[in-house]
Amino acid sequence: MIRKVIGGSIAAVVGLVIACAAGAFLLFGAGGGAAACTTAWPSGAPAMSAPAGGWRPVGRFDAQQVGFAATITGVGAQRGVPIRGWIIAVAVALQESDLRNLPGGPDDSIGLFQQRPSQGWGAPEQLRDPVYAAGKFYDRLLTVANWQQMTLTDAAQQVQHSAFPDAYAKHEPDATLLVSTVAGLVDPSGALVLNCGAAGPWTQPVIAPIVSGFRTADRPTHNGVDLGAARGTPIKAAAAGVVTVVRCNIVPASHGCDVDGSPATPGCGWYVDIGHAGGVVTRYCHMLTRPAVNEGQSVAVGQIIGIVGSSGHSSGPHLHFEVHLGDHSSSSATDPVPYMAAHCAPLGERPPSVSSC
Ligand SMILES: [Zn+2]
Numbered sequence: 001m002i003r004k005v006i007g008g009s010i011a012a013v014v015g016l017v018i019a020c021a022a023g024a025f026l027l028f029g030a031g032g033g034a035a036a037c038t039t040a041w042p043s044g045a046p047a048m049s050a051p052a053g054g055w056r057p058v059g060r061f062d063a064q065q066v067g068f069a070a071t072i073t074g075v076g077a078q079r080g081v082p083i084r085g086w087i088i089a090v091a092v093a094l095q096e097s098d099l100r101n102l103p104g105g106p107d108d109s110i111g112l113f114q115q116r117p118s119q120g121w122g123a124p125e126q127l128r129d130p131v132y133a134a135g136k137f138y139d140r141l142l143t144v145a146n147w148q149q150m151t152l153t154d155a156a157q158q159v160q161h162s163a164f165p166d167a168y169a170k171h172e173p174d175a176t177l178l179v180s181t182v183a184g185l186v187d188p189s190g191a192l193v194l195n196c197g198a199a200g201p202w203t204q205p206v207i208a209p210i211v212s213g214f215r216t217a218d219r220p221t222h223n224g225v226d227l228g229a230a231r232g233t234p235i236k237a238a239a240a241g242v243v244t245v246v247r248c249n250i251v252p253a254s255h256g257c258d259v260d261g262s263p264a265t266p267g268c269g270w271y272v273d274i275g276h277a278g279g280v281v282t283r284y285c286h287m288l289t290r291p292a293v294n295e296g297q298s299v300a301v302g303q304i305i306g307i308v309g310s311s312g313h314s315s316g317p318h319l320h321f322e323v324h325l326g327d328h329s330s331s332s333a334t335d336p337v338p339y340m341a342a343h344c345a346p347l348g349e350r351p352p353s354v355s356s357c
Pocket of ligand 1: 212224226320321
């Protein structure tokens with residue numbers, strides 16, 4: 001399959017992979033990740049090619065799945081699709097087929113993207129060809145106006161018309177990981193350098209009512225706001241950055257964070273800190289399960305980092321959200337409500353229009 005994307009000897013392929021990784025780091029290493037995501041892959045850059053010995057497993061994905069991710073990414077690169085499009089395509093294939101070239105599916109769906117001959121996607125034998133299937137996906141994606149400014153879910157839904165569009169978003173971290181790996185977009189430490197989130201620089205971590213405020217008279221040491229989102233709601237990174245803390249914090253520690261806490265168990269529960277440009281830190285507490293990110297990982301704005309729960313010092317499911325200016329300490333916390341409003345991502349159940357931002 002990879003040979004359909006790129007030909008050449010093994011020696012040439014290995015050389016290309018190394019050149020690709022080095023070039024990618026130069027391209028992204030100067031903090032220009034978000035901008036680079038919206039521009040086409042540099043002309044003349046190699047398509048994604050398997051290293052000598054073939055693709056190796058990545059995370060939960062076996063070599064065959066990684067190979068399909070490389071095919072999808074390679075087709076996108078060859079067509080000059082910006083990197084954000086590769087991530088959307090891989091996320092859709094994860095949702096539709098778990099990155100498997102399925103011979104069939106519901107109705108007359110076929111292949112990696114579960115495209116349907118009856119819906120004009122192509123003949124069955126064409127849709128079983130991952131290169132063709134990926135090309136058709138990109139053909140339609142590129143006809144969607146402003147797709148690069150959309151969330152992954154909205155862009156994917158414009159192409160796929162799925163009955164379950166919300167399911168796409170949860171694959172964004174894995175799709176980012178896979179694209180970064182096959183495209184060699186990692187820095188010398190192995191950390192991902194992709195930063196291909198949607199739209200503006202800041203977004204709401206959840207859309208939910210503010211149920212408790214910052215340092216109120218009743219709770220003068222409450223260094224964040226409580227957002228009353230339901231258990232299981234995805235939590236998004238408020239801005240691009242690097243995950244600096246992933247931890248279970250509860251007293252007594254023996255209580256653990258995989259079960260609900262209570263007002264009698266101090267601590268943030270499962271929580272994440274993200275460091276952003278300018279020394280800003282955001283904190284997300286009381287997650288239901290171990291967060292979906294790891295320390296040292298780069299995250300895009302809007303990337304899902306975990307889900308709402310009630311671990312730690314919590315009387316019921318909600319997201320406790322903090323913003324710190326300069327460091328992680330309590331004294332550096334600032335009221336997230338005005339801060340987020342000033343960054344065009346106002347908190348609340350029905351945030352006011354941000355069109356004036
Ligand atoms: Zn709180």
